[in-house]
Amino acid sequence: MADDPSLTRSQELIKEFNYDEQEDVEGCVARWSSQLGKDLHMDYSDIDYESREKIKTKDKQTLSGWLVNAVDLVRRQNSQLYLLKEIIECFKTEALADKEKVIRLQGQLLVQKDEQLQLLKTSVEETVQTTVESGIQNYSAAVQQNSASGTVCNSKILKKVMKSVAAEEDRSKNLIVFGLKEEEEEQLPALVTTVLEEIGEKPHFEATRVGWKRPGSTAIRPVKITVPSSTAVHQILMKTGRLRETHKDVWICPDxxxxxxxxxxxxxxxxxxxxxxxxxxxxxxxxxxxxxxxxxxx
Structure with missing residues (x-):
């Protein structure tokens, strides 16, 4: 019979192990022990070194019969014990190999985790840089516009520019959810929590419907979610693909x-x-x- 490549060495040995032989050996030992006790007129469990005087009373033929049977049983038991020992050794070897495999996979997992953290860090840095550059450009444009017109950039203009920068920064902490079923007197936080838990996220958030719903309209308004940081936003966006399995009509986008x-x-x-x-x-x-x-x- 050809070896099954899907089986480990220990599994092959267990498959080849002769359980019928093991049961037969156990039965022979039980019968031999019972017969020995009967011949000595005592319980087998009570036979020990002190019982030798009683054993000496038996003739040589009886004693030689006991000896031959005992040797045969010991030989058969040794054969079975050797096979069982080999199986145990294989189990030990495979357990060590599995342990090494687990350690290696844990190492790979840590590397992938570091790569994901680095990617997340890079994304956050790029977002912050874009926000800062946008604020600087808006500020520069405001200064140039006022300089070209011959006016001085006053505090109102500066406040307007900084307000625009602040709004951009606030938007980095927002997410927009589309397709989330809208009902009268809905429990919006509970609906959003259900969606986020599907992707393994449980952030603190605030949720509101965007826009005004016209009377009689069946359109579903999107939901704006605000979380504590832009890092939480990126963490959620990295997992939105999982919603395809449970919420096919719902998708999450940046604000x-x-x-x-x-x-x-x-x-x-x-x-x-x-x-x-x-x-x-x-x-x-x-x-x-x-x-x-x-x-x-x-």
Whole structure:
């Protein structure tokens, strides 16, 4: 019979182990012990070194019969014990190998965790840098505009610029949830909590519907979620793909500015076009551009 490559060495030995032989040996030992007790007129468990005087009264033929049977049973038991010992040794060896495998996988897991943390850190740094650069550009534009018109940049203008920067910073802590069923007298925090728990997140948040609902309208308004930090936003966005399994009609997006929404709209249009024209490739949006790859590698 050919070896099964899916079985370990210990599993092969267990499969090959002769359980019928083991049961037969155990039965023979029990019968031999019982017969010995009967021949000596005593319980087998009471036979010890002090019972030798009683044993000496037996003739040589009886004693030789006991000896031959005992030797045969010991030989058979040794054979079974050797096989069991080999199985145990294999278990030990495989347990050590499994332990090494677990340690190696733990190491790989730590490396991947570090890579994810580094990616998250980079994303946060890029977001902060973009926000700061946007604020500086707005400030510079305001100064240049007033300088060109011959007026001095007063405190009101500066406050307006800083307010714009602050609004951009606040937006980095927001998420927009689309497709979340809207009902009268709804418990919005509970609905949002259910969605976030599906992706393994339990942040502190505030949730409100965006916009005013017209009477008789069946449109579902999006929900704006505000969390304590932009780091929490990135953490949630990294896991939104899991919602495809449980909430196919619900998706979570960053709180984008009007300019970012326009850019995103163009990207989505380009994405749909490529998916229609190049069906042999897998297309997706990443880092602000439409990327493509072979479907076999996805």
């Amino acid at each position: 984008r500015s009007s300019e970012e929404r326009a850019t995103r709209k163009h990207l989505v249009t380009d994405l749909k076009k490529k998916r229609a024209e190049q069906t042999h490739l897998d297309h997706y949006i990443r880092y602000g551009k439409v990327c493509s790859r072979d479907k076999k590698s996805s």
